[in-house]
Amino acid sequence: MFTRILPSTRALALPAFASQPAARLVLRAARWSTPPKSLLATISKETSLAAGGEDEKRPSAIASRLPHPQDVVAPQRFREFELDGRVFVVTGGARGLGLALAEVLVEAGGNVYCLDRAEQPEKHFWQTRDELAHHFRGTLVYRQVDVTHAEQLDQVIAEIADKHQRMDGLIANAGIQWVQPALEYEAAKVPEMYNVNCGGVFLSARACAKQMIKYGIPGSIVLVGSMSGLNANKGFTSVHYNASKAGVIQMGRSLAMEWGQIVSGKSIRVNVLCPGNILTPMVQNDFRNDPSLRAKWEAANMMGRISETKEYRGAALFMLSDASSFMTASHLVIDGGYTAW
Numbered sequence: 616m617f618t619r620i621l622p623s624t625r626a627l628a629l630p631a632f633a634s635q636p637a638a639r640l641v642l643r644a645a646r647w648s649t650p651p652k653s654l655l656a657t658i659s660k661e662t663s664l665a666a667g668g669e670d671e672k673r674p675s676a677i678a679s680r681l682p683h684p685q686d687v688v689a690p691q692r693f694r695e696f697e698l699d700g701r702v703f704v705v706t707g708g709a710r711g712l713g714l715a716l717a718e719v720l721v722e723a724g725g726n727v728y729c730l731d732r733a734e735q736p737e738k739h740f741w742q743t744r745d746e747l748a749h750h751f752r753g754t755l756v757y758r759q760v761d762v763t764h765a766e767q768l769d770q771v772i773a774e775i776a777d778k779h780q781r782m783d784g785l786i787a788n789a790g791i792q793w794v795q796p797a798l799e800y801e802a803a804k805v806p807e808m809y810n811v812n813c814g815g816v817f818l819s820a821r822a823c824a825k826q827m828i829k830y831g832i833p834g835s836i837v838l839v840g841s842m843s844g845l846n847a848n849k850g851f852t853s854v855h856y857n858a859s860k861a862g863v864i865q866m867g868r869s870l871a872m873e874w875g876q877i878v879s880g881k882s883i884r885v886n887v888l889c890p891g892n893i894l895t896p897m898v899q900n901d902f903r904n905d906p907s908l909r910a911k912w913e914a915a916n917m918m919g920r921i922s923e924t925k926e927y928r929g930a931a932l933f934m935l936s937d938a939s940s941f942m943t944a945s946h947l948v949i950d951g952g953y954t955a956w
């Protein structure tokens with residue numbers, strides 16, 4: 616009966632030949648990950664018993680050199696999700712969904728820049744920034760910018776990339792909404808809707824991609840679409856919002872194709888996050904304008920409720936981290952089953 620010497624904290628008796636050079640090499644090679652097969656040794660349990668008289672219950676030499684996982688402050692678990700030192704831009708990041716997604720990137724170690732058109736964000740943004748700074752290594756910074764102003768957007772994103780000498784990711788979340796029946800839809804609102812929801816998303820993605828290429832970073836871009844780009848929401852009369860979000864989904868596929876091997880043969884990955892109904896300030900305003908709308912939306916999905924911004928944090932972290940390294944040109948729908956009926 617034979618037992619392998621493995622990097623484990625379980626007690627193993629040392630063989631009689633443990634002092635020999637070959638055995639010492641095996642012991643030095645042991646780490647938390649499994650060593651090469653050529654370095655795996657087998658020992659006879661009978662030989663072990665003969666050496667010590669009985670199987671001694673004490674840690675092996677390997678185990679005595681390695682800390683127990685519970686004694687390590689930050690063990691390397693799920694390291695694919697770590698964003699230490701990486702740089703991200705989140706448009707529409709002053710509040711709501713954008714701020715919630717920015718928050719999780721900071722918690723994972725990222726340096727996150729929230730861009731929005733307001734001169735200053737609301738008080739909640741600063742409270743969130745201060746709380747994150749107290750607990751995490753990542754940073755949260757606010758910059759004023761209008762995503763429809765290409766020159767200003769390019770300049771701000773270039774400044775961010777130059778400061779850190781890198782650009783790793785983008786969440787293109789900035790968007791607007793105008794709810795009105797199609798026959799009454801104000802003509803001036805039509806180009807405005809597409810200019811922000813499609814044009815602003817494209818300009819943001821392009822600006823970040825330029826910096827990724829400049830600094831040789833095969834980054835990840837997440838465009839925020841909507842389930843509204845896949846269906847017609849019950850009782851929601853906003854034809855151009857829906858159409859603009861459908862455009863974002865197709866934009867994600869097209870950009871992913873163009874940038875599939877653009878960074879010295881490596882890709883800038885582009886995917887689309889399609890949320891369902893969320894309790895954001897914009898949606899709460901919809902409920903105030905139409906008190907019956909909330910009940911309609913709650914009844915329209917399989918879970919019978921409206922989602923919260925925090926329920927999209929995990930998806931954003933997955934899409935922007937190495938955990939999704941083979942994912943591009945996809946759209947991820949998180950809608951409580953709304954579009955599955």
